Amino acid sequence: MGYKVVVCGATGNVGREMLNILAERQFPVEEIAVLASRRSLGTEVSFGDKTLKTKDLERFDFTGWDIALFAIGSDATKVYAPKAAAAGCIVIDNSSLYRYDPLVPLVVPEVNPEAVHEYKNKNIIANPNCSTAQMVVALKPLHDRARIKRVIVSTYQSVSGAGKEGMDELWDQTKSVYNPTSDVPPNKFQKQIAFNVIPQIDVFLEDGSTKEEWKMVAETKKIIDTSIKVSATCVRVPVFVGHSEAINIEFEDFLDEDEARDILREAPGIMVVDKREPGGYTTPVECVGDYATFISRIRQDSTIENGLNLWCVSDNLRKGAALNAVQIAETLGNRVLKKA
Structure with a gap:
């Protein structure tokens, strides 16, 4: 006996990836419905197949359906998630709408699986921001051992984080660089993304940070520990898929x-690739299509008393979105619903 599963936003990048991962991981689906806008x-x-x-x-x-994976953005989620939840279907939402709601659990199964039980508050579980998801997977086992006081992170985020439009803009601008008769002005991004980096993701806030940076701060505190201080600088780079992070x-x-290397090797969801030789680390191109969060460049920070640096890379369409949502569904099945 399996679950009746709905995928909302099935034609988008994340929705399609959700379907791929449900199939790849052989999630026990009894019946599936794929939904999209008109x-x-x-x-x-x-x-x-x-x-x-x-x-x-x-x-x-949504009456009679067990789980709905939402990948339709905050505006549409605001309309349809409450309808699904009221009909008895548990919503796992990939948008930012419910992440900061104190009654809605924000879950990364490798980090805080026990939080899924809080779904009963609103019949909704939130999926974290893509840049946060991979970072907290790396931080949690280290926090359990030595208690993290402060994190300084600089992200190198791929254009797929901005959806198909972002990927298309990078592709079209890259081609236009080699064609002097073609000009592709910025549309999805604030400035040219081809052969460039943009130190802005989402809108600016009053304190000078961007909303993407604020998300990493707020979500890390909610998922791991409210006492952790986080300083983030989020940058868009001309990479199609895969987010990278330099974490101090x-x-x-x-x-x-x-010891940190050994801890991370044993931690769930992590693959350590850390050889001190040319190429002895993981880059975004190499992580695409993989489930793992890859950790490299683990080294002591001698400028502070108890410091470490590391390099963290993950497929943002997978661990940063679709995979984490499916893992939440698996955790629900194992810990709460237990139908399969």
Whole structure:
């Protein structure tokens, strides 16, 4: 006996990836429905060896369905997630709408799986921001050992984090650089993204930080520990898929780099690739399509008393979005629903 699963936003990058991962991980699906907006109605999507046609999200009745994976953005989620939840369907939402709601759990299964039980508050579970998800997977096992005081992180985030439009803009601008008769001005991004980096993701806040940076601060505190101080600088780079992060960590207690390496090797969801030789680390190109969060360049920070540096890379469409949502569904199945 399996679960009746709904994927909302099945034609988008994250929705399609959700379907791929559900099939790859052999999630026990008894029945599946793929939903989209009316403009995408009837579009075909793949689920394993099946081809499914999308149904109209606006008209869909969630009654009798067990789990709905939402990848439709905050505006649409605000309308349809409460309807699904009221019908008894547990919503796992990839948007930012519910992440900071104190009654809605924000879950990364490798970090705080016990939080799924809080779904009962609103029948909704939130998926964290893509840049936060991979970072907290790396931080949690180290925090358990030596207690993290402060994190300084600089991100190098791929254009897929901005959706298909972001990927198309990088592709079109890259081609235009080699074609003097072609000009592709910035549209999705604030400045040219091809052969460039942009130190702005999302809107600016009053204190000079961006909303993306604020998300990393607030979500890390909610998922791991409210006492952790986080300073983030988020940068968009001309990479199609895969987010990278340079993370500096200050601990309450001393943690030797060799012990940290051993801890991370044993931690769930992490792959350590850390050889002190040319190429002995992981880059975004190499992580695409993989489930793991890759950790490299683990080394002591001699400028502070208890400090470490590390390099963290992950496929943002997977661990940063679709994979984490499916893992939440798996955790629900194992800990709460237990139908399969």
